[in-house]
Amino acid sequence: MMKIYPIVKYGDPVLETEAQPVTAFDDELKKLVADMFESMYAAKGVGLAAPQIGISLQLAVIDTTFKEDPKARLVLANPQIVRMEGRQQGEEGCLSIPEFREKVVRPKRVTVRAQDENGEWYEKTGEDLLARAFLHETDHLHGKLYISYVSALKRDLMKRKIRKLQRSGEW
Ligand SMILES: [Zn+2]
Numbered sequence: 003m004m005k006i007y008p009i010v011k012y013g014d015p016v017l018e019t020e021a022q023p024v025t026a027f028d029d030e031l032k033k034l035v036a037d038m039f040e041s042m043y044a045a046k047g048v049g050l051a052a053p054q055i056g057i058s059l060q061l062a063v064i065d066t067t068f069k070e071d072p073k074a075r076l077v078l079a080n081p082q083i084v085r086m087e088g089r090q091q092g093e094e095g096c097l098s099i100p101e102f103r104e105k106v107v108r109p110k111r112v113t114v115r116a117q118d119e120n121g122e123w124y125e126k127t128g129e130d131l132l133a134r135a136f137l138h139e140t141d142h143l144h145g146k147l148y149i150s151y152v153s154a155l156k157r158d159l160m161k162r163k164i165r166k167l168q169r170s171g172e173w
Pocket of ligand 1 (some may be wrong): 029096097098138142
């Protein structure tokens with residue numbers, strides 16, 4: 003039985019907390035990974051980090067093809083960014099900050115070193131959207147959100163709008 007987790011929204015402290023390393027690569031972890039993919043697809047996302055479902059673990063899933071290519075499904079346990087090159091500018095959003103998108107400058111080509119759901123270490127290099135996803139999801143595991151890269155002025159504006167939505171019970 004798959005479990006679709008609700009997505010934790012901005013304002014919940016779990017999103018701004020350093021997550022714990024994954025140490026047990028057991029059946030429970032494999033079930034969590036499968037549920038995270040389903041939860042990500044249900045939320046129409048291409049990346050999801052465990053803190054976004056309220057679980058403070060260094061674990062994220064990515065599928066930038068959104069189900070098109072099964073080989074594009076990536077599990078990142080204990081990921082580390084090991085190389086970054088170039089520069090890209092593009093709009094970025096986050097399932098935990100719905101309805102908002104902002105321009106964020108990121109490196110264009112990024113190599114991540116991570117463990118899969120079996121605990122096997124691997125390295126993978128991604129460009130453009132995949133590079134952005136590696137950085138965005140790895141940031142989540144260290145309690146960092148993409149809004150920390152937008153200007154203070156824009157960030158304050160976003161926070162004001164979010165507070166308004168919180169007050170009216172729409173967040
Ligand atoms: Zn996010």
